[in-house]
Amino acid sequence: MEGNERIENLMKIAEEVSNVKNIQNEMKKSTIKLLELDEKYESAKKDLSDYNLKLVELDNSRELEMTKDLENKIRDLDTKIADIRLEARRLFTPLSKAISRMExxxxxxxxxxxxxxxxxxxxxxxxxxxxxxxxxxxxLSELTNRVESGELGLKDQICNKVLKQKQVLNDKMNTSLLVEQKKDYLSEKDKLTSELNGLSIYREREKIEKEIEAHQVLIRSANSNIHSERMHLNNLKENLERIRSVLLLDVRHFFGDKTDVKY
Structure with a gap:
């Protein structure tokens, strides 16, 4: 083996040794990164389990029962208020044609x-x-006068309905009860709504659900990163074995077949 060839072979061996060291360093970094990712993954899993437990406890709490009870009562009041509005509209239905003409x-x-x-x-x-x-x-007095005078141009049948319904509306008993009921229902609704707003369970539940969602994303991300890093580490191992094999062949070619490389 001539001088130049020997130098080239030695330089090649030195480069391969350097490559082995570089890959080994990369493998150490990858191993450390995997440990960190595993730790992050396990920590996120534990936190997720804790948040799920908190959510179950919250859903079984007395405060949630109170919240649902208040919501049901408010819905019942909304239905009653809507019924009053419907009944009030019915009181004016016979006047609709006359009112439309007046407008x-x-x-x-x-x-x-x-x-x-x-x-x-x-x-x-x-x-x-x-x-x-x-x-x-x-x-109602103005409406009656204009109906009776014919200014609104209504048929007799409609005029009679208007005049009859005017008597109903003039009777305070037919309207005052609805007015009082509506006031009572609205007052009760305000009271229950204020009580409901004082309960923090939905805000707490929303906060926990956001944490659960965030940790689920974190777990998926960590799991994906772990998979990628393991593939990267496996590739490094395969590359290391390949370079070591080449290095061993080159060393034995240069120093003899009985030469071995220790790491």
Whole structure:
């Protein structure tokens, strides 16, 4: 073996030794990273288990029962309030044609309503349950006069319905009970809603659910990283074995067949 060839072979061996050391260093780093990822994965699993346990405890708590009970009571009150609004609308249904004509004439300035009566007419259209809280006397009197005078151009059958329903609306017994019931229901709803808002269980539950979701994402990410790092480490091991085999062949070629490489 000539001088130049010997130098080239020695340089090649030195490079292969350097490659072995570099891969070994990379393997150490990869092993440490795997340990850190495993620790992170196990920690996230433990935290997730703890949060799931907290959620179960919360769902079985007395406070959740109270919350659901309050929500059911509020829903019942909403239904009752809606029924009152529906009943109030029914009280004005026989007047709908006449009210529509009054509104149209007011808009076209054929017969302009007073501010008070215009406000009542608007309330009847938008929220009859609120309209019955007004003193309807002046509005109903004007409505009656215009119906009887024929100014609204209604058929006799409709006029009779309007006049009959006017008597019903003038009877405070038919409206005051609805007004009082609505006030009572709204007051009770405000009280229950305030009590419900004072309970923090839903906020706590939402916070725990967010933590559970975050830890599930963390676990999936850590698991994926562990898989990738293990593949990387396996590739390094395979590469190391390949380079060691090449190194051993080159060393024996240079120093003799009985030469061995110790690591």
């Amino acid at each position: 149209k004439q007011d808009k076209n300035e054929i017969y302009v309503l007073s501010l008070e009566n215009r406000e009542i007419l608007k309330a009847i259209n938008e929220d009859p349950a609120y309209a019955i809280e007004y003193d309807l006397g002046p509005f």
